[in-house]
Amino acid sequence: MKIIKRALAAVALGVVALVGAVAPSSALPTGFYSVPYSDNLYYNQQNTGWQQVTYSQWQQAGFPAPRKAPTDFVKYPWSPTIYSVTYFDGGTWLWTNLSLQQWQRAGSPAPRNAGWVQGSYFYQWQTSNELFVQAPDGTHHKLTYPEWQAAGSPSPAFHNNQGFQKLSWWDGVAKMTNVSSGSGSTVTFNAWQQFGFPTPQAVSRFPGDTFCKYPGSATIHYNGLTAYGTLTYSQYAAAGFPAVTSC
Known part of the structure; x- marks a missing residue:
């Protein structure tokens, strides 16, 4: 690798010096670097870039x-996960999702x-x-406007024909995999929470749901994506x- 070869040449000339860490806004001197949470070593080429090195290369x-x-x-x-960010040259930084042991090792x-x-x-x-936003640790969070601005106002990916819906006249939230066809399934409170509590779109009906009466009965029975049972007049009106049809 070219930058490793340049490092070997620098060592031979005796110009690789030991210095302390510099501020992130400054260019890092060429040389080998360690991080506080692991045994990994990295080589930084000033104003060019960096890469992880093996024990053999060191x-x-x-x-x-x-x-x-x-x-x-x-x-x-809004998340307990801690990340380290190490500032190397070349316009890229090293991000690491830290384990408890790595965080403790770093002090x-x-x-x-x-x-x-x-x-x-x-996403939206x-x-x-x-x-x-879905964080690197897999957690989902509903963004406030200031949080979206703090993230740099990123353009979200649009999940077309997908989302969360509920009947306006019945409890229960469905995660929709195909809004147009009414495909989806009821989600538990914990699952809804894990998705960051997206506000469900209220609908009067789901595609394919049914309303029926048994012969000789005035009671209306409903069978749909998020509900099954008898309806009151106000629910039927909603x-x-x-x-x-006939059940």
Whole structure:
């Protein structure tokens, strides 16, 4: 690798010096770097880029003492997961989703709140104008306007023909995989919570639901995506007085 070869040449010339970590706004000197949460080593080429190196590559360079790479610790305000971000040259940073052991090895530093974490996925369901983010740890969160601005006002991916709906006259929320055809399934409270509590779109009916009466009975029975049972007059009215068939 070219930058490793340049490192070996630098060692031979005796110009790789041991210095302390520099501020993230400054260019890092060329050389080997360590991070506080693992044994991994990295080689940074000043104003060019960086890469992780193997023990063999470090050995070939003569085991130069690695500098401490400038590393920050951040988290989303609404998630307990802590991420490290190490500032190398070349326009890219090293992000790591830390385990408890890695965080403890780093000295259990207090993280600062961040508006954006690399690897976050921003999206919107068809059924509402709310914006959400899925963090690298898999957690979902409904964004406020200030949170969206703090993230850099990213354009969300649009989940066309998908989302969350509920009958306006019955409890129960459905996650819709195909809004047009009425395909989906009822979600539990915990599942709805895991998706960040998206506000369900209220509908009077789902495609394919049925209303029927048994012979000799005035009671209307309903069978739909999120509900099954007998209806009151007000519920039947809220459904739009649909045609009733024989059960």
